Every structure is written in C-alpha cells, then in structure tokens.
Amino acid sequence: MISAGTAPSFQRQSLHLMTTEFLKHLRDALGDDIVETEADGIAPWLTDWRGVYKGNAQAVVRPRSTEQVAACLRLCNQHGVPVVPRGGNTGLCGGATPDASPANVILSLDRMNHIRAIDTVANTMVVDAGCILGTLRRAANEADRLLPLSLAAEDSSQIGGNIATNAGGVNVLRYGMARELVLGIEAVLPSGEIYKGLQTLRKDNTGYDLKQLFIGSEGTLGIITGVALRLQAPSRVRSVVLAAVDSPQQALQLLRLVFGACGPRLQAFEFFTDQCLDLVLSQVEGLHAPFSERHPGYVLIELADTANEEALQAMLEDVIGQALEQEVCVDAALSATLSQLQSLWRLREEISEAQKADGPHLKHDISLPIERIPDFMVSAETRLRGLASDARLFIFGHFGDGNLHYNVSRPLGADRGWAGEWEERISALVFDEVAQYGGSISAEHGIGQLKRHAFHQHKDPLQIRLMQDIKQLFDPKGIMNPGKLL
Ligand SMILES: Cc1cc2nc3c(=O)[nH]c(=O)nc-3n(C[C@H](O)[C@H](O)[C@H](O)COP(=O)(O)OP(=O)(O)OC[C@H]3O[C@@H](n4cnc5c(N)ncnc54)[C@H](O)[C@@H]3O)c2cc1C
Structure with missing residues (x-):
C-alpha cells in the first residue's frame, strides 16, 4: 500500500492551530452531523477500492445540499485547506484517495442522492451528483427509458464520479462515453460560487461549452453537485x-x-x-x-x-x-x-473482482486504434516476456472501442510485493508500446495518482500547459484534489 508520510513536529503544531480554527468555522457553518473529525470515523475514507493507496485527512464532510457544498468550499478556500472530492470510491487510479497531508478534507456526495426530475418527452433526467449509477439506471428503466452508462461498478459508483472521470463501460460502442450523455452540470467552484449549468437543452450555441471542462476533470476544478442526463429508448x-x-x-x-x-x-x-x-x-x-x-x-x-x-x-x-x-x-x-x-x-x-481476489496487479487501461490491437498485443507481450518472463498477463476490455485492460500480475508463487517492485519497469514498457501504436495511456479510468508520471511523459506539453492554465483560472489556490491529474 502506498502510504502517507509524517509531518515534522513544528509543522504539526502550527497545523493544529489552523486546523482547530478551521474546523470550528466548518462546524458552525454546516453542523456537527455533516462534519466527521473522529479518527475512527475518518479511517474508512482514507483508502481506495483496491487498497493500494492510503492518505490522511482532518475531516470528512458529507453535505446534504449544493449550498452546504458551497459553504464548505468557501471556507476551505479561505483557509487554504485541500479538498478531495469523493464519489463511490470505485475509481481505479487513486483519484478519490487523499495524499499524505493531514490538512485534507474529504468531501463526500453520498448524502446528495435525489432524483430531481425525469422527463419522458424530452428524454432527460436531472439528478444529484451523489446518486448511485445503478439506482439511476433502474429509475430510468421504470420510466421506460434507458440510461445507457453501464459498468461493473455501477451499484457503487456515483454519477458525479462517473462524470468526473468521463466513465466508459460496456455500451460506449452504441451510446458513447459519459460525456456524450451529459446535457447540463451544476458545480461548486473552489471560491464557493455555484456554476448553474443544469439545463436540459439539446441545442445551446452560446459560446464556449464550459460544462465540458468538468467532465473528466477528476475533481481538480470543483465539485459536481447536479447532472442533467440524456436518456435513450429502452432496451426491452x-x-x-x-x-x-x-x-x-x-x-x-x-x-x-x-x-x-x-x-x-x-x-x-x-x-x-x-x-x-x-x-x-x-x-x-x-x-x-x-x-x-x-x-x-x-x-x-x-x-x-x-x-x-x-x-x-x-x-x-x-x-x-x-x-x-x-x-x-x-x-x-x-x-x-x-x-x-x-x-x-x-x-x-x-x-x-477475480483480479482483486487474486492479489495486487498492475493495471493498464489503454486504448489503441482498433485495427492495430492484434499487432500491439504481439509486440507488447514479446517485450514483456523479455523483461519478466513469468508474469501473468490478463487482457480484457471494450474491444469494440479499442479499449483494453492490459493487466499484469505476479508470477505464481511470487510474493504480493511483486507488483510494487516491477511497476515502474512494466508500466513504462506498456505505455511506450501504446505510444508507438498511436494509443492513449488512459482510455476510461483517468489519471488520478496512478498515471500522473506517465501522463506528463506522454501528453503533448502544450496540452498540459493549457490544462494548467485552466486549473489556475478555476482554482488559483490549488485546493482541489492536489496531487491528482496535473
Ligand atoms: C469492478 C470495477 C469495474 C469498473 N469498470 C469500469 C468501466 O467499465 N468503465 C469505466 O470507465 N470505469 C470503470 N471502473 C472505474 C470506476 O467505476 C469509474 O472510474 C467510476 O466512474 C468512478 O466513480 P466513483 O463514483 O466511484 O468515483 P470515485 O472513485 O469516488 O472518484 C473518482 C474521481 O472523481 C472525483 N469525483 C468523484 N465525485 C466527484 C464529484 N461529485 N465532483 C467532482 N469530482 C468528483 C474524485 O475526486 C476522483 O478523482 C470500474 C471499477 C471497478 C471497481
């Protein structure tokens, strides 16, 4: 497990004073039932789904409304407190796990879980960002419509997390990624301002389409609190x-x-x-x-x-x-x-799930030009065998989208630390092959903590600079999900 370090003692003292004052303001603004500060209460929120990452936090905040999210972010921004948005915690890149800083606040959307409206004429659904994806799919089904976003983690992941990661899943071939299903977004900026873009219009050509920036932003620009989704005809x-x-x-x-x-x-x-x-x-x-x-x-x-x-x-x-x-x-x-x-x-x-039960493994969620998949598979495996001949290779995924989960597990009999020891060399090899075949190092899981290094290595520097400029504009103090993506 990748763990948080310890802060030196003088830093801990000044942090303690800042923390006490900040938490008092937070409780005054939101109420005790929204703000969890007990170590036992915080502990379950500090690791990711796979148990690979572990971090620190001074509080877990679980607001019931967009206004409460706004009050929380305003205070965090004023006090320079880092905020880690948390959906269903099924992300596979450590994006919702805090870093080592004991100052972090984890902001969970799990209590914002109401369906605000379903319209079967316009074929739209407006929901709180904390709704579980599977619940929304069933609600759409009951209204005789289809919400086509579908993935194995749909009964745990939240629609806000799905949008923040631009999730894919098994129906992308027909309906596209999460991005293509989003008509509108409501989000809270780090300043506490509410971005009111929760519209269901199909057509709106009034300048830049700003909602697109939140989709796939992995919690680095603000908190998504509401989503307007496009529904489809049912798959009866x-x-x-x-x-x-x-x-x-x-x-x-x-x-x-x-x-x-x-x-x-x-x-x-x-x-x-x-x-x-x-x-x-x-x-x-x-x-x-x-x-x-x-x-x-x-x-x-x-x-x-x-x-x-x-x-x-x-x-x-x-x-x-x-x-x-x-x-x-x-x-x-x-x-x-x-x-x-x-x-x-x-x-x-x-x-x-079977891979999780089998033990630690190296995940590579890659995409390739579809026609090049067969050559990539031969070439990557040849190089892999040259490096770690006994490694076990598990390849599966959304082939129709050119998306492979190219996962490498420890040889039979090797100890569980194998993945950590080999990660750097094997992932560098896989990503290098992906680049040679004109693919992407992240098809649908995002960057999080896991692929930050590879992201900076493989993404065009101009595109990274533009992303950093956008981040600076939205989040000048850099409080949103530090250590993720950029
Ligand atoms: C068994 C299994 C199968 C999976 N299959 C797929 C698949 O087929 N396709 C696919 O794309 N993914 C898949 N995933 C990965 C994962 O389910 C998706 O990335 C999902 O979209 C994450 O949603 P979540 O609510 O769990 O987000 P989390 O893991 O809680 O968070 C993910 C990221 O989004 C940010 N975030 C969460 N909520 C918000 C919010 N409201 N506002 C702003 N930022 C937010 C977090 O800070 C973090 O950076 C799978 C995962 C598992 C465990």
Whole structure:
C-alpha cells in the first residue's frame, strides 16, 4: 500500500492551530452531523477500492445540499485547506484517495442522492451528483427509458464520479462515453460560487461549452453537485452470444461482420483472453466454462432493441452462423434465457473482482486504434516476456472501442510485493508500446495518482500547459484534489 508520510513536529503544531480554527468555522457553518473529525470515523475514507493507496485527512464532510457544498468550499478556500472530492470510491487510479497531508478534507456526495426530475418527452433526467449509477439506471428503466452508462461498478459508483472521470463501460460502442450523455452540470467552484449549468437543452450555441471542462476533470476544478442526463429508448429485448476466437485478428474480423449486419443494435462487443476465463472460474463461485474446449480468446456480443425479441435473436443467430462459416469465430454459445444471458455477462464482468481476489496487479487501461490491437498485443507481450518472463498477463476490455485492460500480475508463487517492485519497469514498457501504436495511456479510468508520471511523459506539453492554465483560472489556490491529474 502506498502510504502517507509524517509531518515534522513544528509543522504539526502550527497545523493544529489552523486546523482547530478551521474546523470550528466548518462546524458552525454546516453542523456537527455533516462534519466527521473522529479518527475512527475518518479511517474508512482514507483508502481506495483496491487498497493500494492510503492518505490522511482532518475531516470528512458529507453535505446534504449544493449550498452546504458551497459553504464548505468557501471556507476551505479561505483557509487554504485541500479538498478531495469523493464519489463511490470505485475509481481505479487513486483519484478519490487523499495524499499524505493531514490538512485534507474529504468531501463526500453520498448524502446528495435525489432524483430531481425525469422527463419522458424530452428524454432527460436531472439528478444529484451523489446518486448511485445503478439506482439511476433502474429509475430510468421504470420510466421506460434507458440510461445507457453501464459498468461493473455501477451499484457503487456515483454519477458525479462517473462524470468526473468521463466513465466508459460496456455500451460506449452504441451510446458513447459519459460525456456524450451529459446535457447540463451544476458545480461548486473552489471560491464557493455555484456554476448553474443544469439545463436540459439539446441545442445551446452560446459560446464556449464550459460544462465540458468538468467532465473528466477528476475533481481538480470543483465539485459536481447536479447532472442533467440524456436518456435513450429502452432496451426491452436483448440477445447475447459468447463467441470463441483463435486470435485478436479474428475478433477484429468478427467486429466488422457484426457491425455491418446489426448496425445500431450492436450494444456491446467485449473481449477477454482464456487466462481471464481461467481466473474468473477459479476465483468466482457459481460460474461454469462456456465451451467443452478452451480457446485463446472470447468475445461477448450483445444486441438490443426496443421490441421484437424473436427478430433480434434471429439476427444474432444469422450473423453468428455467417461468422462460423467465414471462420471469423470458432465456436459460439447463444443465450436462450435471461439467466443464461446474465451468466455469460458475469464471465466478463467478474474479471476485475477475480483480479482483486487474486492479489495486487498492475493495471493498464489503454486504448489503441482498433485495427492495430492484434499487432500491439504481439509486440507488447514479446517485450514483456523479455523483461519478466513469468508474469501473468490478463487482457480484457471494450474491444469494440479499442479499449483494453492490459493487466499484469505476479508470477505464481511470487510474493504480493511483486507488483510494487516491477511497476515502474512494466508500466513504462506498456505505455511506450501504446505510444508507438498511436494509443492513449488512459482510455476510461483517468489519471488520478496512478498515471500522473506517465501522463506528463506522454501528453503533448502544450496540452498540459493549457490544462494548467485552466486549473489556475478555476482554482488559483490549488485546493482541489492536489496531487491528482496535473
Ligand atoms: C469492478 C470495477 C469495474 C469498473 N469498470 C469500469 C468501466 O467499465 N468503465 C469505466 O470507465 N470505469 C470503470 N471502473 C472505474 C470506476 O467505476 C469509474 O472510474 C467510476 O466512474 C468512478 O466513480 P466513483 O463514483 O466511484 O468515483 P470515485 O472513485 O469516488 O472518484 C473518482 C474521481 O472523481 C472525483 N469525483 C468523484 N465525485 C466527484 C464529484 N461529485 N465532483 C467532482 N469530482 C468528483 C474524485 O475526486 C476522483 O478523482 C470500474 C471499477 C471497478 C471497481
């Protein structure tokens, strides 16, 4: 675990005085029930989902309203107190974990969890930023609409965190990233001013689209407190097939074929290797091997539509028949019932949980030009084997978006400290390969603490300078989520 250091004693004394005065102001402004300062109460908020990062904080603030968020930020800004925004804490880059400073305030949105409005004519939803994504998806479903943002962590992550990380997930192929679903944003700036952009208009060409700056900003510009989202027609009927492939090249050809045949009904095209299947079957109870034989890779394909289940199933059967005939897949398991559909999905969605259970590993959430994925995989693995021949490689992800989770785990029998020892060399190798193939070092998880070094190494210096200028404009005192992203 990457831990916080200790402050020298003279610093601790002056910090103590500042802290006492600041906390008194904070309590006066917000009330005792909003401000947690007991060590036992703060402790659970100091680590990330994977248990890789650990930091410090003097308080956890859990406001109930945008005005309370504004009061908190105003005070933090006046006193120069760093603020770490916290959503569902499912981020995989340490973005919501405070750094070593004992002055940090963690601001959690978990009590701001109301759906403000659902409009089934305009097809919009306006919500508090602390709403859990899965809750919003179910609410949209009850209104006979679809909120298409979907990821394995949806029952823990919050929509504010999803927007702050510009989350992706399994339906990007059809509906785009979180950014494409956002119509409006309400946010509190470090000054305590409220950015009132919570509109549901489809069209508004009045200058710069400032809400875009908050999307993917990882809590470095302000706190997102409300979001207006675009809804889609419901996916009332779904069909899923798991296709076995001999190579990533075959998966590419399969993507070309399925997209051509099914077009907008293609909702997901997810890939995982046989190593991932092995891991999931060994770590997660209740799952079964989908084929009598094992294959190098698998592609999970989902089609969805508003009506006509039989036609959808026939379309999928037809395209898979063509795929087998044209030898762009070697076997296929079609779901005939909802429970079969869910079981096939679990083989893909439980991979992250299985990796967590397996122990510390090196995560690389990368994207590549899709047609270059097969060559990248060969080239990166050849170099990896040259460096750490026994490392275990788990590759899975949103293949249809060119997004791979390229995760490297310790060799069998190696101790749990292996990942820490090898991180610098292995990640440098992976990111170097990604750069050579024209990809990105972060497809959807963001930068956080994990990829700051690589971000500065690989991002164009002009783009970094412009980001720093924007940060300076929004947050001149640098209180928002220090040590993350920039
Ligand atoms: C099992 C598993 C599967 C996952 N699958 C995917 C996937 O398919 N696609 C994907 O994109 N991600 C995935 N993730 C990563 C994670 O779920 C997303 O990054 C998610 O969007 C984070 O939301 P959160 O509410 O948990 O945010 P947190 O982890 O709490 O925070 C993430 C960042 O956003 C900031 N933040 C949080 N809330 C706010 C706010 N209201 N205002 C301003 N800043 C804020 C934090 O400071 C931090 O920098 C997965 C994670 C897990 C554990």
